[in-house]
Every structure is written in C-alpha cells, then in structure tokens.
Amino acid sequence: MPKLNKNQLKAVQTTEGPVLIIAGPGSGKTYTLVERIFYLITEKKVEAENILVATFTEKAANELMTRVSNRLHEANISFNLNEMYLGTIHSICLRILEENREHTRLKKNFMLMDQFDQQYFLYQKLNDYLQIPNVEILVGERTSRWIKAENLLKWINKVSEEMLDVEQLKKSTEIQVQALGYCYERYQQQLKEENALDFSTIQLEAYKLLKEHPQITTELSEDLHYLMIDEYQDTNTIQEEIIFLLAGRKQNICVVGDDDQGLYRFRGATIRNILEFPNKFPKGVCTQLELSINYRSHPNIIQFYNQWMEQQNWNYKGKSFRYEKEIVPNEGKYPKSSTVLKVSGTEVLDSWYEEVYQFLKSLKEKGKLTDWNQVAFLFKSVKNSKVTGLANYLEEKNIPVYSPRSNMYFDREEVRLLIGAIIFLFPQFPEARKWNKNAHLDEWEMYDQCFSEFTSELRKPENERLLKWARKKAKQHYNLSENTDYAFAGLFYQLLQFDIFNRYLEQGTAGVRDSRQARNLSLFSQLLTKFEYLHRVSVFTPGKVDKILRTFFNQYLRFLINGGINEYEDDSEYAPSGCISFLTIHQSKGLEFPIVMVGSLESSPRKQYSNLDEELQENFYRKEPFEPLSRTKYYDFWRLYYTAFSRAQNLLVLSCLESKASGQGTRNIPSKSFIESYRPLKSWRDVAGIYDLEFEDVKEVNLKKEYSFTSHINIFETCAIQYKFYKDLEFAPVRQGATLFGTLVHQTIEDIHKAALKGEEEKITSDNVENWFESNYKNLIRKERVYLAPQTQIAALKQVNKYVDRQNNNWSHIKDAEVDVSLVKEDYVLKGTIDLVKGEDGSVDIIDFKSEKKPDLVKEQERIYHYKRQLEVYAHLVEERTGQKVNNMHLYYTGEENSSPYVTFNKDTKSIDKTINKFDKIVERIEEKDYRIEERPIKHCRNCDMRFYCDQKY
Template sequence: MLKKGGAVFMSFLNDNQKVAVETTEGPLLIIAGPGSGKTFTLVERIYHLITEKNVQAENILVATFTEKAAQELMTRVSNRLHDANISFSLNEMYLGTIHSICLRILKENREFTRLKKNYVLMDQFDQQYFLYQKIYEYSNISNIELIYGERSSRWKKAENLLKWLNKVSEEMLDVESLKNSENPQVQALGYSYELYQKQLEEENALDFSTIQLETYQLLIEHPQILSNFNNSLHYLMIDEYQDTNTIQEEILFLLAGERQNICVVGDDDQGLYRFRGATIRNILEFPQKFDDGVCKQVELSINYRSHPSIINFYNNWMEQNKWTYKGEMFRYDKKIMPRDGDHSEKAEVIKVSGSDGLGNWEDEVYQFLLSMRNKDNVSDWNQIAFLFKSVKNEKVVALANFLEERNIPVYSPRSNMFFDREEVRLLIGALLFLFPQFPKIRKWNDNAYLDEWEIYDQYLREFGEELRNEENKKLLMWCQIRAKEHMNLQQNTDYSFSGLFYQLLQFDLFNCYLEGDSYQVNDSRAIRNISLFSKLLTKFEYLHRVSVFTPKSINVNITTFFNQYLRFLINGGINEYEDNSEYAPSGCVSFLTIHQSKGLEFPIVIVDSLNTTPRKQYSDLDEILQENFYRKKPFEPLDRTKQYDFWRLYYTAFSRAQNLLVLSCQENTASGQGTRNVPSKPFVKLYKTLPNWREVNSIYDLSIDKIKDVNIKKEYSFTSHINIFETCALQYKFYKEFDFSPVRQGATLFGSLVHQTIEDIHKSALRNEESKITESNVEDWFNSNYNNLVKKERVYLAPQTQKAALDQVLRYVKKQRNDWSHIKEAEVDVSLVKDKYILKGTIDLIKGKDETVEIIDFKSEKKPDLVKESEMMYHYKRQLEVYAHLIEERTGQKVSNMHLYYTGEENSNPYVTFPKDTKAIDNTIETFDGIVQKIEAKDFEIKKRPKKHCRNCDMRYYCDAKL
C-alpha cells in the first residue's frame, strides 16, 4: 500500500522534480523558479526520506522562510503520511524558520548559554524601545554621534543604533577588531555593540539577531553539543536559501557536519532581503562550498502557475538587465518555461493607467475592477491583488479610500491605518478623558510641542461628542467619576491602563465592536484592532513595570504613555491583523507590498509603483565594513547592487500573477521642474508594448481562477486550548480566537515558579547530580526562577506568597527522601497529528513496574475534594489518558499509571492516581475532536456563565453588561 501510494505521487513529478526528490545523499542545490512546484517537491522529498530511506523524525531539519510556510509544510507532510497510513512523530522534526529552530536549540541547551529561564524575546519595536530607554548610556562612547546622529531625537538615535547593532550580529563581525579600528565610526560601533551585549545579559534578553549569534556560539564553544546534533541530524533542507544571511549559513553548515546531506532550495532572482542582511552570494556560491562535482544541481524551471504570456513578460524583464560584471555572472543562467498544454492566445498582460495630464488613475482602476466584476470574470474581490513598493504612502492610501468609498473593500494590514480606525481613536480618546490632568502635565517646558498632541486633542473631541449622546449616559457618568479620582488620586488603584481598557468594554460605545457572528478578516477588523490595542497596553505596562496607579507615579505614567510610547507607535506605524490561514480574505481586494506577496499567488495581479528607480542602499560605513571587517570579501559589486535588487523586486511582483498581469500608474511626461517621467525609465520599454485594458475585450473571456485555500493544520494544547474552551467558550473566543491580552495574574506566576523549580530538580537528577538537590541549592534555583519570571512578566508575589511557593517545592523534595531513581524524563513534549488538527501537551515521566513508565502532572494547589470536584477529576483523567496514549506511540513503552501531584497538599497523600484505561482513550480523543470542531466552527456560545472562573477574568465587565 505504501509503495503504491508513493508511486502514484511520484508519477506526478516531472523529471527534474523526481531527481530533486531522490537525490538525498550529499549536497544538492535546487534552483526553483516561480510556480515550479517547490513545496510539492519538498513534501515528496521528506516523504521519500521517511518511507524509502527509513529516516526518523529527529534526523530531519527543514528550515522555511516564514512560520506560515512551516505550518503549511507540516500540514502537507502530515496529510501525505496520513493518507498512506504511516504513523510518524512530526513534532520531533526540526521544522520551522531558522530563527525558531535556533530558539529550540537554545531552549534545549539553555544551561550552556548566558540565558537564564524566562528570558525576554524582543521584536523590532521592543528592541528599539529598549535602546531608547538606555540611549544615555551610549552618550559616553567617543564619536557615538557618527553612529546614531548628532541632532537626532532619542527615538531616531535608537532606530539608527539598532540597524548597526543588528548588522554586527548578522555579519558576525569581530567586536575587538571594530574597537581597535583607527576609523572613529567603526570604533564607536565596536564599543556600542559591547555595551549592548552587556545590557542584553543584564536584562536576560534576546533580539532576533542575537538568537542566531547565541546559537552559533553555543555550537562553537560546546563541541559535544555540536557533535550530538551532527549525530542526530542526517538530512537538512533549507528553503528560500537566497534570503539567508552570513550567520545563518554558518549555523546550517555546522549542523550539517561531515555528512553534508544539505539540500538548499531557492531562486536567486527572488532575493529581496539585502536590507535585513541577506546575501545572494549564499545561493550563488553554494556549489563552490564543496569539491568539484560533489554538489548536484537541479533546476525547476517549469511554471505551473502562470499563463505563457506572463512568463514571457517577466523573462524579458530579467533579460533587460546586465547580470555580468568584469566577466563574472551574478545570476544563474535560466529561463522559466510554461507547462505543456493548450493556452489561450488572449492578452494576459495589460496596462490600466491614468492618462498623461488627466490625473484619472484612481477612477481608471475603479472602472477596470468594476468591468471585471460586471462581466462575471471576478466572483470574489479576493481574486485581485495590488502590489506596491510600499502601502504607506499617500497615493496608495488615497486609492484604498477611493475604492472603499465605492463599496470595494480593501485589505491592507500594513498601510499604517491602525490609528485612523474609529474604534482605536475612541479608545485613545477615552483614556485621554479619564486623565484630565494630561494637558497640564504633558509639557516638560514652556516651549515644548509635539505634533501628536493635535492628534490626541482630535481624538478627545471625537470621544467627547459621543458622550453627548443619550445612549452613552452611563459611560459619561462612569468616566466623570474615574476622571475626578485620577485628577486628584489619594490612594493606589488596583488597575492600570489595561484594567481601564477592560472596564470600558462594558459600555455600548465599545462592546458594539465585539458583537457580530462573522469572523472574516474584513468584518472582524474592529474587534481585532481592539485586541491589538489591548496588547499595546499590556506591553507598555510590561516595559515600564506598571501594574497600578499610585498618587506618586500616575502623572509620570500618563506622560510616558502618551508622550513617548504611544507617540512612537503612531510615528512608526502598526500593522493591522493578518491571518496566516487566509492570506486573501474573501470580499476584499488585497493591497500588499511586493515583499509581503513573496511566495503567494493571485489570479489577477496589479503592479503599481512604476515611478520608482534603482536607488543606492548602502552607506560609507557599509562600504568600510564590507571591505575591511566582513568574514568574506565583497561579492556583488556595490555600485551594481541597486540595479540587481530593483530587477529582482519587480520580477517577484510580476511572477505572482496566474491569469492576468496588470501594470498600472498615473502616466506622466515630465514637463515642469521637480516632476519625473512615469513610468520611469526601467519600465518604459516593456510598458509601451502593453495594450490598454479598454482596447482588449478578450480579457473578459479569460478563465479566472479562485484563490487557493491555505491548508494549515492548527495546533491545540490541552492547557491553553482544550481546558479554556471547556471552562468558558466565550473566554476562548476573546483570548484565543481574537488574542486579547489579559492583565497578568499572580496565580499564573505562582504555578510557573513551582513547576520550573521542580523541573530544575528533575533535570539535576537526570544528570546524575542528586547530591546537588539540597535545600540551599533548591532555594537558589527557586530565587533565580522568581527573579527571571518577574523580569519577564513584570508581576510580583508578596513575600508570604513567595514563601508558600518555596514551601511547596521543599515539601516535594522532602517526600522523595533523596531517592530520585524513579525520574525518567522531564517536560516531555508530546503531540497527536489528527486529520484536521494537531494536539500537543507536556508531561513528566517516572519509572513504573515491570519496565513500564508512569506519567505525572504537577498542580501547584491543595488536593481538591475528589467527590465535590469529580467533574474536574474526570477532565484531568481524560487528559492524562491521551498523554499516555501519545507516550506509548512515541517511545514504544507501556504506561501503567497516571498521576496528578498536588504540591500544595500538606497533610495527606499528594497523589491522585488513575489506572490507564486503554478502552477510554478512543472516546476521549473523540471528545477532543468535538471540542476542536466547535472551535473551528466558531461556536463560542455558552449556556451558563462559569461564575467561579469569572472573578479572575478580565472580560467579566463585558459579560456583566451583555449576559
């Protein structure tokens, strides 16, 4: 059956795809052009390794460019194996982005790094804000103004500094060499980076660049760890290899080891991420990494996506550019070809543009869209995508508004419109109203002025107008009381900004945005924006350690929030919600950047930004670093990179189209000073050959494809999903479906603290270091975990609560009587791959009788009344049954017993033990299937509120008003 299934799929592979699948030993370079079935080939290659080469999951590493690509690949591989009735532990594969794989490596070996538990992972905004808060520490570095600018604002200095610090990490520059340079700018960069690393260590923090640097250092400094990976990772596959950077290449070759079974896949023509440190040389020089003839090369050049005329258009585009320089070629010589078969002779590449001098571009675009819809070519607006170099400029925003005013919805999550949305304006206006002292305290001197104050005043006026309405009378009264309290605060509150936010949701002005049954991206935009606003508030409180307002701190908190934090977010822009499982939401045309569209395909693609020209992307410092401090000498000639990157960018844009490619612009022949020709010179030759859409009636005869479903299996965990849904489906809706950010709760910190310290104890036992499990060491581990949890969560436990948590751990140690021989494995990740979802969990293993194992789950509370809490016990039993089932499948060992251990139990036996009931497992899994089915059907209705849980839920104000 297996062979038959494999043979059927192999028959769908073309000759080159088949070679790519079956070439498993040694290095392999796959040059995969647009629409060439790259993902299909990768799936079949993984399937081939598993079924024909009998490779185990832990022996395979697959790195993708995005998390979405990783999820899609995981889903397709699991479906492929499921269809062939093959059981396989996919979660043990190293499958994900290079960043996520590095994070997993660090997590598994954290004790060998500078990182402590609960380290903080910073995104780009966090990193810039981190530098902003510490920018004065850099002012003592000689010539620092050459790095971050002399007259720049603190925020701009942080932005400039961030760029150069990331470059040092990504290019693995030697800091001592930078510090010893005679160039003052280079020297300042070296000392800046040294200080930054010190700050990261003090805060137990990582940014996205240092994730990779820490991984590299771990592998280099600990040969045994690297050897372990070399022994376990037999096959590596790296997708989008043209977008890897220097340090990523180093890490991947370290992991590949002497086997050199490393397969890289990519398209040098779609290398877009030089600005993030990616280097095209990695894919162009890959074969030279090995002895002559060792690296096999396969070209996937048959495009199964696009019509021949579209393929011909972007082939011609690439041929216009000169790719040779001083006898060297900086592109693989290839030509993309259409698949065999009948193709229409209709015009599949056209232009839709405003006429020179008429300024009618927006209307022309609208009329074209309308004609395609009215002629029944387009059945859903999501079949159309607009691609721009940027979606943030005024021209693009104006087009989006123009179309929406004419009932064509636009999906443009990266257009910086978050703070323009009504629901966000009203929330900010409400917060301003609640702190009436802000206009008086916001100035730090008489001449101080910020543009954002005008925006805030506008939002406040808008909110004030709403308060005049009779239906908002209760809201007005509530706001007046709160504002009066805040104006002259006499005692500590029990809330901060996020607490006020959740209280506002009880009023109709805001909870109306939370209603509605549609979960489509466009229909649910308001609630998703409100959710995002909740995350911004909790992040501020986390960054500034704000949990309550006090009479002493309230004014500082207010000014910091509005004058710094919110101001920088408004200036930097916030992306609205993007759904990985629905990249082209139904009912909307998509407005995307070209970078954003990479890896996607659309039936109709409209490419704009035809006014742009190649621009220099490097500075003098870039040139100095490349010439003197990079690990390799420069590859592409610097003065040619702007040409290469420009052609690659638009090649990527043009190749997204399946059925119809449209070039669009407001034509302009420069006549006055300061104007430029549109389209610009690089586009003119091909643009002139295109027919105007009004002259080509055959476009209405085209068969326009539907948007393909994105096939992604979602992961559900017992504690984070199943338990929450069973407790309260409405809570699941807000916290999981819409991702609201809860106000941090001390109870969560208590449990994490107990669990993490017990994990330290178990890992010490597993390393045969039982002698270290002393009361003194346990207390040290406990305090270290607490300090790092506090840093991460910005939540504190009262001294007596800390003592109670420590007592639970010490009591657990005492009960073991220094015998740890029963501990078999700690924090075991288990998963169950189902037809439509993946179920995940974590558990500890202990040794059982007769070579069996037993599973144990720790609860940091007192043992409940087993009769009164029988329903909860039954729930835990079902959960443990599935854990047991997964452990048996994963390890092949029989599970004899299942335990709950209550660390808070002082007097009686802390264990609750269940025998494993094999017959009940199928019913339990079937129950979970039903829960997941309800979740995915968006069935969040509750018959009765779970009052016991409501008091700790931030959404209780909303529920009090609505239920």
C-alpha cells in the same frame, strides 16, 4: 507517487550529499519538498528526528507540516512529524538554545524581544550609549532620541548578523567603526544583565554554542542526517555558518531557492550564499538541479518576466551575478487574449483612480470575477499617500480593500475612539503631557482630534450611560487620592461594557475582514499591557499618574504612531474573501493571485548603503566583498519587480498615473527602468478577448492548528466566550501574579529532575535546591515583573523541599521530565507538556504536579475529574508517540503536608478514547467558531477581564 516531472523526481530522489535546487516561480517547489520529505520517510526509512527543514516564515513551516501530514495520512502511515526540526532558522536556533540552555549565557525565563521591543530597549538605555566617544556620528546628531535608537538598532543587528569581531571594531582607526564596537559591547552586556535576546542574537547565541561546545555540535550533526533549507537566497552570513555546522561530516544539505527572488539584503541576506553554494564542495560533488516549468502563469506572463530579466545587465568585470535560466510554461491550451496589459491614468491622480475602478468594475459586471480577492495590487510600499488614496477611492465605490500594512491602524474609528476615551478619563491630560511651557509634539493634534471624536459620540442620547460613568471616573482620576486597582489595560476592559465599543465585538470572527475592528481592539489591549510591562505600571497612583500619562502619550504611543502598526493578518487567509488585496511586493513573496496589478512604476534603483556599510564590508566582513556595491541597487530593483510580475496566474497588469517630467522636482512615470517593458503594452480598453479569460479562484490554505488541553480545551470548557476573546481574537489579559507561585515550584522541581536524569543526584542538596529556587525566582520576576510576598516565597520553597524529602534520595525511577509531546492528527495537532514520566519493565507512569493542597476527593469530584481527563490526554500522547504502555496516571500535590500527596488513576482505554473523542468535538467547535454558551460560569467571572462586557451582554 503522484506525478512529478523529470527534474522534480530527481530532486526528490537525490538525497545524499549536497544538492542545489534552483526553483523558478510556480515550479512546484513546496510540492517537491513535500514529496522529498515523504520519500525520506517512506523509502529511506529516516526517522523524524533525523530531518531538519528550515523555511523562511512560520506560516511556510506550518503549511509544509500540514501538507506532509496529509500526505502521510493518505498513505496510512503513522509518523510523528513534530519530532522534526521544522521551522524558521530563528525558531530552530531557539529550540537548540532551549535544549542546551545551561551551556549559554541564558537563564530560565529569558525575554525575547521583537523589533519594537529592541528599539524601545535601546531608547530607554540611550544615555549609556551617548557617553561613548563619537557615537553621534553613528546615531545622528540632530535627530530625536527615538531615531537615534532606530539607527543604533540597525548597526547593532548588522554586527550580529555578520558576526563582526568586536575587538577589531574597537581597535579601528575609523572613529565611527570604533564607536560601533563599543556600542555593541555595551549592548551585549545589557542583554546579559536583562536575560534577553533579540532576533539577531538568537542566531549569534546558537552559533556561539555550536562553536564553543563541539560535543553538542557533534551530537546534533550525528542526529541530523538530512537538512533542507528553503528560500536559500534570503539567508545571511551567520545562517549559512550554522547550517554547515549542523550538517557535520555527512553534508547532506539540500538548498532550495531562486536567486532571482532574493529580496532581503536590507535584513542582512546575501545572494552569494546560493550563487556560491556549489563552490563550498570539491568540484562535481554538489548536484545542481533546475525546476523551470511554471505551473502557475499564462505563457505571456512568463515571457514578460523572462524578458524583464534578460534585458538587464547582470555582468560586471567578466562575472555574472545570476544563474542563467529560462522559465517555461507547462504544456497545455491557453487563452489567445493578451494577458499582460496596462491600466493607467494621465496627469491627474483621480484619473488613475477612476481608470482602476472602471477596469475592476467591468470585470465584475461581466461576471469574470467570482470574488474580489482574485485581485491583488502590489506596491513597493502601501503607506504612501497615492496608494492609500487609491484604497480610499475604491472603498468609497464599494470595493473593499484589505491592506494590513498601510499604517491605517491609528486612522481606524475604533482605535481613535479608544484614545479619545482614555484622554477624557484623565482631565489633567493637557497639562500632564507637557514637560515644559514651550513643548509641542505633532501627535498632540491627533490626540485632540481623537478627544473631539469621542466627545461627539458622548453627546448622543444612546451613550448617556457611558457619559455618566466617564464623568464619574474622570473626577476620580483628577482628584486621585489613593491608588486605583487598575491601570490602562484594566480601564480598557471596563470601557468594553459600553455600546460604543462592544458593538465592534458583536461582528463575526469568521474572516479577517469581518473581525478587523474586534482584532484592532485586541491589538490595542496588547499595546496597553506591553506598556504596563515595560514601565512596571500596574495601578495609577496619586504621585505618578501625571508621569504615567506623559510617558504613555509622549513616548510610547507616539513612537507606535510614527513607526506604524500592521493590522491583523491571518496565515490561513492571505486573500480575505470579499476584498481586493493591497500588499507590498515583499509581502506577496510565495503567494499567487489570478490577477496581479503592479504599481509603484515611478520607482528607480536607489543606493542602499552608506560609507559605514562600505567600510565594514571592505575591512571587517568575514569574506571578501561579493556583488559590487555600486551594482547592488540595480540587482535588488530587478529582483523585486521580477518577484512582483511572477505572482500573476491569469492576468498581469501594470498600473500607474502616466506623467512627463515638467521640472520643479517632478519625474517621468513610469520611470526609465520600466519604459522598455511598459511601452509595448496595450491599454485594457484596447484588448480584444479580455472578457474571454477565465480567472481561477484563490487557493485555500489548509493549516493545521495546535491545541492542548490546558491552553485550549480547558479554557473553552470553562467559558467559550473567554476562549473567543483570549485565544481566537487574542485579547491580552491584565497581568496577574496568581500563577507565579505554581511556576516557581514547577521550575525548581524541573531543575531537580534534570540533575537526576543526568545522574547527578549528589547535586540535589538543600543548598543547591535553594540556589535553583532563588535563581528561578529572580529570572521570573525580571520577566513577569510581578512579585511574591516573603512569606509566600517561604511557602513555595517549603513545598519543593518537602517533595525532595519524600523521595529519600531515590531518583532511579525517573525516565523523563517536562516532556513536550505532540501528535499530528487528521485535522489538528494535539500537544501537551508532561511534568514527569517514571517507569519500570518497559511501561511508564505519568505524573502531573499541582502546587496546592490535595483537594477533598468527594467535594471536589468535578475538579479531580477534570485533571483526570488532562492525564488521559497525556497518556494518549505518550502511547501514540512512543508506543510505550502507560500503567497509571498520578496527580502529585506539592502542598499536601499530612497525607499522601498522590491521587492515582488506573489507565482506562475506553475512558481515554471517550476523552479524546470529546477533545476532537471541542476542536471542531473551535474551528467552526461556535462560541455559544448556555449560561455564564459565574464562579470564573470574577477573575476574567471580560466580565464588564459580559455583565451587559449576558
């Protein structure tokens, strides 16, 4: 076992019963979790499916999986980690819901909404809520409909996260509370009607499932022998309830976290979960451990943030709201130079900008920085004008800044040119966007600027071809007399053929910085397809084009501009090479940087709760109030900056524009909250030995990516350029209904197999099959918003019925259906979904369904060979994962009417090895971003949205 310190070793080996691990910053928490999982697997002989590990982010889950798999690989231990319940609490709840969907309100193909989707959902249905008595007190009276939807969203999510009793809310004498109860009731009805989930109701539905179906809870808790919950200080009420339900009678719950880094109260997190955890059990039952040796930071930095916490008052009415702890440095030799200092300007903003620039330049010129990414600026927000001003100042001085959450998306040249281009292509735009003569929106000025920027580009000689094309299109759109065969997304892909846009696609995709412009175009394609999905727009029609323009620009795009869009962030490259990072403190959580510069020193603790918050907490929460509401603003403030200070490895810098209040609304900077810590610090110019410091390199994050034959290898082999755009850069293809037929057939056959696997063969009747088919179709069209012609529906149902008839009521051979199989390999995770596994005598056959007629086996040899390789990947997965022997592999053509629907291949180990070897080589090319092609696959081009681009480039 690698060297663990005493407390880390105890944390690894204490596996039975409840365990609380308070892990300070830089204390090797992830390393300890990796070793604990490794210990359970190797020493306790625990199977993967008996372990649940919940992390705060998907990135943390992926990193943990990668590190554990590498650890097992080093020890030459074969183990299928993907059987573990490993992910965020949300993703684990989603998995439990999908595995037991028939016991929930959810139907197949349910829609999962992110925060913008949820707010837009409420916005579109706002009239329903505005009819509820006294709702204006809840959502605001003199605010826009979009802000009303935002306010409603906040309160609705609070009801879900705190599991408030809706009937109690409706009976309240407080009219605001009563309105909330009725709003929430209506919202739940709408979710059910739309077969939809938001992030808060994922957990609520999982909790209901576990409470209402004790047999499911018992089965799960019997299977889950060990639970580990990371970042426990950031869990909320419902998450704690779910965790304890899943732990069952064993109660082998290990929670890990740091109460000093609890940052997510605004999302419903409660620090009480970690502070009260030991009290959940009889006295002395819970083992408490502290990881307090910091392996990250210089001792002076540790001393600084220890003092920051010690100088605050954590006691209230005789109770402390913090675990007493002292973080200590790892033993070793450290530079004598001061490693906590200040970089400040005075009175004039430019003096601060210049001082920061001079500080960075001096480190670079003295050869202390090997890469700009060793420096990270942390702010409360990166969206205010001071911060964006600093970013622009540094960029002008040739110091690149990576600031993906700075609301600069709509300031980017490539995005503004796209908006301008769309406006140019619709000459009716100025009139179409108005809904009355006096209407005016602030965003119109931005749209006009975008239009002006685009027309300036059009005047350039090199854009003559674009000008001719755009004029012709604009004329067509202005005099539209028949439906087009495209909407905004289709128009977007046509624009990519011109140099003004495709120049952004020619840059590399190797790093976040190099690919930013291409990724911004990709994000725009996603925004367009989402608009068309939400508003059921697939083409422009003469009667509706003006309304579509109005809705797109006055509502959808406007809300996105106001709400702000984050630019692309890569989990495996949190500090892109060649850039300094501008991050929010929340964003920086869990990260570390050699040099951390903390700004926002003008901040002060601010009240974060309203009268309604107080009313709900006092009278409707499931538990008595914990932290006193009047003190939470201080606790949250101290924890936030503690987290910021503790990100630094070699040098911590406090940075601000110093100024004294002079009336007229100005205030002291730094604020009084920081004075005690800030005042003793020396300016960087006065620190002897600063150039003697050695700065570490930013650590590389090695994350294993998932690859499947159909979603990755197939696309790459068809066209590597197509892979680059759709898979790597994540361009959104224009929605097509071509796969709806196949999905419908597949899903209905899956229902049949599920009934057979449950021993309910008697339910496989023509009436039930038709009901399953109709239900699947209804939910598919609701989700996909595309339709099949009546004759096509009849043909699809006929294929399903034909399949049932051929089985002659004999379903005994079915072992499993729709099996998600995955295998952690040395460099990546191999995944696949197998339609059907049947078997006898300990061996299995694999079947993959194709909803088409059986092709000519001679003329279509290439296609058959392609499918054979797909089956070989599945065979490899099954044998490696389960140890079962695969006999034969079959294609089953549901559209075949006359001859046998099967095409059968004998399993050939040498051929499988060859296929997997080819798979490995393609993954290697993908990871190296080698997207070269010898020639265009012309027969595939006509259905590819990138064809306009490729016509010009290849």
